[in-house]
Amino acid sequence: MNTRLYTVIYGVLFVFATLQVAVEFAGLDYWTAFGVIMALSAVKALLVAAYFQHLRYEPRAITYVVTIGLVAALALTLAAAYSITGT
Template identity: 55%
Template sequence: MARLKLYTGIFVVLMALSTTQAVVERTGMVDFDAPGTYWTAFGLILVLSFVKAAFVATYYMHLRWEPRSVTYLFLGGLFAALALTTAAAYSIL
C-alpha cells in the first residue's frame, strides 16, 4: 500500500510539472520577438523536463532501489547518447 501512495504522489508531481510546461508555452512566454523571453521559457522548460526525467528514472525505472553500479551504468549510457547527439548536431552544420 505504501508503494501505491508513493507512485500516486509521483504521478501528481509529474502531472503538475507537465501542466506547468504547457502553461509556459501557451501563455505566450515563448515570444520570438521579445528579447529574452524565448530563452527564459526554453530554460524553464528544460529544467522542468530534467526534473521529470529524474523522477521517472528514479521511481518508475526503479533506479532508487537498484545497486549504485546499475545507476552508474544507466548514467554512462545517457552521457554517451547525449555526446553522440551533440556530435551529430554539429556534423550537420
C-alpha cells in the same frame, strides 16, 4: 513500494507537464522558456528513472551504467546537431 508514493509522483509529473504547457503559452522569450521547460523535463526524467524504473533501489553500479549511457547519448546528439548546423 506503496501506492501512495507512486500516486504522489504521478501527480508531480502531471503538474510539471501542465507547467511546461503553461510556460509555452506564457509569452516568455525563447531561451527563458527553453530553460524552464528543459529544467522541468530533467526533473521529470529523474523521477521516472528513480521510481518507475526502480533505479533508486538498485545497486549504485546499475545507476552508473545508466548514467554513462545517458551521457553518451547526449554527447552523440550534440555532435550530430553540431555536424548538421555546420558551425
